[in-house]
Amino acid sequence: CNPAVPSPHGSGGVLPEDPAGSAAGSTAGCGRAKGLSFLARRKEEDCSCAKSSSGISPTLSLKACTLAGMASKTTSTIMPKRIAHVPSLQSTSLQRPVIPTEFGAKVPTNIRQRYLNLFIDECLKFCSSSQEAFDKALSEEKVAYERSTSRNIYLNVAVNTLKKLRSLVPNSPTKTSNKKVVSHEAVLGGKLAAKTSFTLNRSGSLRAEDLTGAALYRRLKEYLMSEEQLKENGYPMPHPEKPGRAVLFTAEEKKTTDSSCRICCRCGTEYMVSASGTCIRKEECVHHWGRLRKQRVPGGWETHYSCCSGAVGSPGCQVAKQHVHDGRKESLDGFVKTFEKLPTTDGYPGIYALDCEMCYTKQGLELTRVTVINSDLKVVYDTFVKPDTKVVDYNTRFSGVTEEDLENTSITLRDVQAVLLNMFSADTILIGHSLESDLFALKLIHGTVVDTAIVFPHRLGLPYKRALRTLMADYLKRIIQDNVEGHDSSEDARACMELMVWKIKEDAKVKR
Numbered sequence: 285c286n287p288a289v290p291s292p293h294g295s296g297g298v299l300p301e302d303p304a305g306s307a308a309g310s311t312a313g314c315g316r317a318k319g320l321s322f323l324a325r326r327k328e329e330d331c332s333c334a335k336s337s338s339g340i341s342p343t344l345s346l347k348a349c350t351l352a353g354m355a356s357k358t359t360s361t362i363m364p365k366r367i368a369h370v371p372s373l374q375s376t377s378l379q380r381p382v383i384p385t386e387f388g389a390k391v392p393t394n395i396r397q398r399y400l401n402l403f404i405d406e407c408l409k410f411c412s413s414s415q416e417a418f419d420k421a422l423s424e425e426k427v428a429y430e431r432s433t434s435r436n437i438y439l440n441v442a443v444n445t446l447k448k449l450r451s452l453v454p455n456s457p458t459k460t461s462n463k464k465v466v467s468h469e470a471v472l473g474g475k476l477a478a479k480t481s482f483t484l485n486r487s488g489s490l491r492a493e494d495l496t497g498a499a500l501y502r503r504l505k506e507y508l509m510s511e512e513q514l515k516e517n518g519y520p521m522p523h524p525e526k527p528g529r530a531v532l533f534t535a536e537e538k539k540t541t542d543s544s545c546r547i548c549c550r551c552g553t554e555y556m557v558s559a560s561g562t563c564i565r566k567e568e569c570v571h572h573w574g575r576l577r578k579q580r581v582p583g584g585w586e587t588h589y590s591c592c593s594g595a596v597g598s599p600g601c602q603v604a605k606q607h608v609h610d611g612r613k614e615s616l617d618g619f620v621k622t623f624e625k626l627p628t629t630d631g632y633p634g635i636y637a638l639d640c641e642m643c644y645t646k647q648g649l650e651l652t653r654v655t656v657i658n659s660d661l662k663v664v665y666d667t668f669v670k671p672d673t674k675v676v677d678y679n680t681r682f683s684g685v686t687e688e689d690l691e692n693t694s695i696t697l698r699d700v701q702a703v704l705l706n707m708f709s710a711d712t713i714l715i716g717h718s719l720e721s722d723l724f725a726l727k728l729i730h731g732t733v734v735d736t737a738i739v740f741p742h743r744l745g746l747p748y749k750r751a752l753r754t755l756m757a758d759y760l761k762r763i764i765q766d767n768v769e770g771h772d773s774s775e776d777a778r779a780c781m782e783l784m785v786w787k788i789k790e791d792a793k794v795k796r
């Protein structure tokens with residue numbers, strides 16, 4: 285837990301006696317300031333290279349895509365069966381071991397502590413004494429830590445260790461049908477998870493099934509962004525006089541007074557374009573598509589690109605046909621704003637999570653796909669979108685959208701806007717991760733927003749933001765690992781919805 289960046293709603297589920305099961309404890313890795321093209325980068329502000337147009341890394345995205353089954357698991361956490369898995373020796377007076385804080389460690393201490401506690405919980409089930417369980421857990425954690433060269437590797441090793449320990453428990457829940465329920469809740473909630481949800485279960489006031497519809501809407505309202513936050517986070521705001529035009533309160537001073545001169549948001553090269561946006565000179569764009577990552581090496585730290593492990597400033601590892609730019613901040617026309625509507629019959633104005641994909645066109649970044657999911661994690665709208673101008677780079681690595689996908693689509697941005705204006709009202713809660721980026725792609729002005737990048741802040745504060753997949757790895761790790769259901773383009777939207785449901789429950793525990 286990092287007191288320097290308090291979550292606006294208590295310390296985000298950090299239980300005082302549980303340094304491990306912490307929620308908003310800041311565990312983000314290194315951070316780099318957002319560069320000029322931060323809007324161009326999709327969801328990965330964490331550690332990003334200012335010039336890369338990054339997205340979900342193929343590996344993680346594969347894991348993150350497995351959120352489909354989460355709702356059912358979450359709702360099943362109140363199954364009374366779970367009570368049986370409260371470690372029998374947990375009430376022991378023996379002090380649990382604590383991982384000493386190590387500055388600049390390859391794995392944040394609170395993550396290690398979380399897993400140590402989980403290991404202890406398991407060991408207590410089959411060891412003959414608390415001390416034996418502590419020793420066993422400590423040695424397992426030490427092995428995991430020593431085997432891991434990075435935080436992500438540690439997370440994988442630790443989860444596997446946990447699985448191994450679970451399999452050692454007599455009548456292990458891993459061998460029964462409610463395996464996922466237990467592991468899921470245990471990882472999310474830390475060592476007190478079982479107890480805490482038992483309390484919740486009895487109180488009946490915050491059962492999982494209550495967190496839908498109007499009840500979820502009421503709770504989510506506590507996490508809405510203020511107008512001030514919308515402005516300082518670069519959300520498109522309505523122009524006071526001109527309908528259809530957005531204003532941006534964070535507009536960086538663009539040095540490009542010459543409209544024919546652009547700066548490539550991938551490689552940083554200045555290049556010339558014609559009036560229609562076509563590159564004047566045929567010039568390849570040599571860039572790194574990955575993000576900058578800090579790595580510990582003997583004697584200090586080194587920063588490398590995640591794509592090719594190249595050092596900062598090394599020649600790019602990827603060659604694209606031409607330079608590209610973001611451009612969304614320069615085209616603030618064509619925006620629509622959600623309407624005020626009369627209350628609906630079901631008593632609340634709706635909750636949706638959104639995710640957009642974009643590609644580079646002559647104009648800049650344009651929408652190529654939009655996915656909307658509802659609070660039951662069901663896809664309610666998903667369509668490819670034909671950009672207005674000629675595509676120069678499909679950005680497939682990050683968007684997953686290919687030339688073939690767009691070949692047969694005639695849906696335009698205006699069509700999408702019409703659908704969304706019908707689906708949403710001004711009071712509809714839209715959830716997303718750095719949702720301003722999606723709203724810019726949609727050219728949609730909307731003020732009722734829950735942004736998971738704000739709800740789960742980076743420990744260094746703005747402009748640092750944590751990547752969605754980092755949040756997923758930290759909070760919903762177990763779910764990601766347990767589900768293998770293939771690729772699903774709505775994974776990001778689902779992840780945001782799921783993180784918020786988790787966050788609400790976690791905060792409710794603390795208040796209790």
Ligand SMILES: [Zn+2]
Pocket residue numbers: 571572573574589590591592593594600601602
């Ligand atoms: Zn590279």
Ligand SMILES: [Zn+2]
Pocket residue numbers: 548549550551552553568569570571606607608
């Ligand atoms: Zn370039």
